[in-house]
Amino acid sequence: MKNNLHTTEKRLLDLIPKAQWVCLKTQRVSVAMASGSVVSERGDHVNYTRSHPGRTRGLQALLLLIMSCYLSTALPAQTPPSTAASEASATGAHHAHLDRSGKPRKGKASYYGQKFYSKKMADGTSMNPQSDSAASKTLPLGTKARVTNLENGKNEVVEIRDRGPYVKDRIVDVSPKTADKLGLKENGTAPVEVKPVEVPQADGSVKPGAGAAQTHQ
Structure with missing residues (x-):
């Protein structure tokens, strides 16, 4: 299980900026697992309240929650510049077609x-x-x-x-x-x-x- 978490962490680090990953690791996340098992994670320490085959599903839910946190915070911050760039491009295109040369x-x-x-x-x-x-x-x-x-x-x-x-x-x-x-x-x-x-x-x-x-x- 530790090896799986370590491998998953390495993959996430390739996708998530280091500062964002540190922020996520310092938050306490509780995930309801199958048949009542619960995982409580803080930092690199994982505490399993009860051993159960539903751990795999719990890990998947945890990863989905982490990615959801990242997407809800990182992506909105990137949207305004992209939108502004698109608007600026559209505005430029609107004025670019005007013929001010005076030619017949x-x-x-x-x-x-x-x-x-x-x-x-x-x-x-x-x-x-x-x-x-x-x-x-x-x-x-x-x-x-x-x-x-x-x-x-x-x-x-x-x-x-x-x-x-x-x-x-x-x-x-x-x-x-x-x-x-x-x-x-x-x-x-x-x-x-x-x-x-x-x-x-x-x-x-x-x-x-x-x-x-x-x-x-």
Whole structure:
């Protein structure tokens, strides 16, 4: 029995920090064994109140109790850093996709349907169908951009206030008013080029984009 306990202790030491093991060894643990046998352990001294075949089960219960004590104290202490790291990683990923370069992009444009009128946008304002509000997945909120319909050459400046559209190949959602001016209401979508004019930067500054020169002409 002593040899078994010694071997078990060595295995536990490989898994449990020494300081935690010392703490566990100094605690008195009572374990109910089969047929009424009880083991009372303090330090390295074990006292068996009665010899019985249930000792093996008692030893297993003791080991489970020790591991339970370790897991309930050691693991919770390690959880916050892991959670914080995950949250920090997620936050970093959220900001990493923003395109602050000011470079133009081509794709499809669509416009807000009636069910979105007056609904709150990503910047906290309500969607006004008569405004120049627009949505982009990658441009920072507050970006001003020139949207050009590549089918007819019509263009309008919009302000990015929302996130979307979440449909493949679409890069911007515009208001119904802007859609009318661009001539894309008939088909609902149109190929466009989006040239940022003013792009808010992470440090609070504003960077001129590819559409800035065209705006000043």
